[in-house]
Amino acid sequence: MAKMMIRGGDLDLVEFEFSPFSPGEKINTLNLKKRYELKPVRDTIRVKAPARIHLTVLDMNRFAPGHPGGGGVGFAVQVYCTAEVTCTSRETEIDYNREPILRHFVEVFRKTVGYKGGFRIKARDHEYKHVGMGSTSTITIAVANAMNTALGSPLSRDELRLLMGNNFVEETSEGNVTFAFETGVGPAVSTYGGMAIMGDELSLVYHHPFAEGMNVYIVIPSSEISSAGEKEFELLMNRARDLDYKDRELKCYMVMMDLIPALERGDVKKAGDIIWEIEFRGSKRAEVSHHGFRIYQYMAKLRESGFEFVGMSSVGPTIAVITDKERKAVEKAISPLDLSIAVETKIDNRGMVIGKRKG
Numbered sequence: 001m002a003k004m005m006i007r008g009g010d011l012d013l014v015e016f017e018f019s020p021f022s023p024g025e026k027i028n029t030l031n032l033k034k035r036y037e038l039k040p041v042r043d044t045i046r047v048k049a050p051a052r053i054h055l056t057v058l059d060m061n062r063f064a065p066g067h068p069g070g071g072g073v074g075f076a077v078q079v080y081c082t083a084e085v086t087c088t089s090r091e092t093e094i095d096y097n098r099e100p101i102l103r104h105f106v107e108v109f110r111k112t113v114g115y116k117g118g119f120r121i122k123a124r125d126h127e128y129k130h131v132g133m134g135s136t137s138t139i140t141i142a143v144a145n146a147m148n149t150a151l152g153s154p155l156s157r158d159e160l161r162l163l164m165g166n167n168f169v170e171e172t173s174e175g176n177v178t179f180a181f182e183t184g185v186g187p188a189v190s191t192y193g194g195m196a197i198m199g200d201e202l203s204l205v206y207h208h209p210f211a212e213g214m215n216v217y218i219v220i221p222s223s224e225i226s227s228a229g230e231k232e233f234e235l236l237m238n239r240a241r242d243l244d245y246k247d248r249e250l251k252c253y254m255v256m257m258d259l260i261p262a263l264e265r266g267d268v269k270k271a272g273d274i275i276w277e278i279e280f281r282g283s284k285r286a287e288v289s290h291h292g293f294r295i296y297q298y299m300a301k302l303r304e305s306g307f308e309f310v311g312m313s314s315v316g317p318t319i320a321v322i323t324d325k326e327r328k329a330v331e332k333a334i335s336p337l338d339l340s341i342a343v344e345t346k347i348d349n350r351g352m353v354i355g356k357r358k359g
Contacts, residue, residue, distance in 0.1 A: 020176035023100045024107035028166045032159060036113045039152030040087040043356040047083045047149075049142040049190040050076040050348035051126050052134040053218075054314040055275055057183055058255070059248040060240045060283040062200050066179035068165040069200040073255060073275075074185035074313075075210050076193045076348040077218075077320075081138040084122040084357075085146035096123040096139070100171040105140055108167045109147050113154045119147060133218075133318060137186030140164055142352070145191075149354055157352075158204070161187045165202045193351030195263055197255060208263045209349040210271075211309070217321040217330045218343035221291070221298060240283035247282030254278060268322060272309030279311065291317045298337055305333035322347070 057063075058071030094102050102123060109115070125139040144160045155163070165184050169177035184202035189195070195210035244251075254274055262270035278284050279299065288295050295317060302310045302321055307330070309322035321330060327344060334340065 020172045020174065020178045023104035023169075023177050026179075027108050027111055029108070029112045030159075030163055030166055032155065032163060033112050033114070036154035037152070038113060038115055038154060040117065041150055041152070041356070042087075043150075043358055044084050044086045045146045045150045046355050046357055047085075047142045047146040048080050048353045049083075049138050049145075050193060050351065051079040051081065051138050052076055052186040052189045052313075053311070053318070053320045054134065054183070054185050055311050056251065056278050056282075056284045057240075057244075058198075058251055059200075060244045061248070063181060063183060065181060068168060068182040068184060068202050070183045071200055071205075071252075072183035072185040072198045073195070073259070074189055075195040076189035076351065077133075077216055077343075078345045078348045079126045079133065079218075079343060081125040081135070081142050081190075082123070083139065083142040083146045085143065085150050086120040087150050088118045088120050090118050092118040092121065094121045094123070096121065098125075098136075098139075098171055100175055100177050101136060101140060101169055102143055104169050104177050105144060105164060105167060106147070108163065109144060112163060113151060115151060119150070121146075133313060134186040134190075136170060136180070137164075137168070137182065138190050140168070141187040141190050145352060145354060157191050161191060161204075162202055189348075189351070191352050193349045194347070197260070206260055206263075208260075210263060211268045211322050211347045212266075212349055214268060214308075214322050214324055214347065215326070216343075216345045216347060217323070217327070217341050218345070219298070219319045219321065219334060219339050220342045221295065221317045221319065221339060240286040243286050244282040251278055251281055251284075254281075269308040272303075272307075272311070272322070275309065275311045276303065284312075287315045288312055290315060295319070298334075298339065301337060302330075302333060305329070307333070318342075 052074050054074040056073050063070035092106050123139050125135045144164050148155050165182045168180050168182035170180040184198045188204050197206040199205040259274045299310045307321050307323040312319050
């Protein structure tokens with residue numbers, strides 16, 4: 001793959017080379033590798049994990065492919081990925097249409113806990129890929145927890161989050177994998193539900209239930225601009241880093257001093273006001289304008305229509321609307337914009353659900 005130039009400022013220009021590798025190579029066990037007392041179960045473990053809306057990174061300068069972090073804010077929604085895992089004595093079999101990313105983490109997990117057997121894995125994601133709903137992170141953390149439960153839970157849920165984040169990959173067209181961007185927001189909210197605020201190095205700084213019972217409407221505007229691969233890299237590691245040099249302190253202040261108190265009070269409208277301000281600050285400004293300023297126009301129209309919370313997820317173009325109002329009110333507001341509701345759902349404040357099916 002191509003070498004990419006990263007410019008964060010006038011004196012900050014470095015070269016990054018995407019180096020694809022085979023699944024199972026370049027494993028980081030985070031010093032978690034030790035002799036575990038594994039207890040494989042005969043049952044099939046089934047995990048259902050909620051997808052995420054990623055509202056903002058706090059500082060793009062603190063992460064890169066292969067170097068997770070950067071902090072962030074996001075919440076879980078009732079759109080799900082599922083994984084079924086059974087221990088076997090044979091080689092691992094994976095039934096999933098993006099097999100390389102799962103095969104890589106299978107090998108990461110096996111090496112970390114010292115498991116010599118295999119797994120039979122069936123995984124299904126929510127089918128909304130590269131639009132800001134975290135298909136890769138959600139399906140990977142679901143499979144991670146299923147494998148872990150199938151072996152008697154040698155690792156904690158937080159250890160699984162950290163292990164996954166430090167081995168986070170996307171697949172290439174040749175069937176290899178390459179390190180990808182990861183703030184840790186997705187695995188945190190998929191695991192615990194609600195709203196999560198992450199610090200650097202995948203630390204879970206704050207977690208709280210969010211907008212319980214309110215409606216979530218997801219609108220996905222059409223966009224000819226890619227939000228994946230080299231296009232995503234160019235966006236996040238150039239313009240976004242430059243803007244975060246200027247606004248990262250302000251964003252962190254707004255999160256600490258305004259957003260967290262609003263979440264404590266259950267004030268969704270105030271939380272929406274803070275996120276709206278962040279849409280114009282730092283790297284989030286780069287992400288939104290990546291698709292053209294019409295995304296700002298769409299979100300402004302939605303706010304003018306009285307919806308309590310409006311925000312674009314990740315590098316977009318997905319827009320999430322949270323409101324007590326019914327579907328007809330949202331459809332009336334977006335119809336003149338030639339938009340439609342892609343998903344009607346609610347916040348997931350429960351998080352991951354793990355169950356067993358007799359083998």
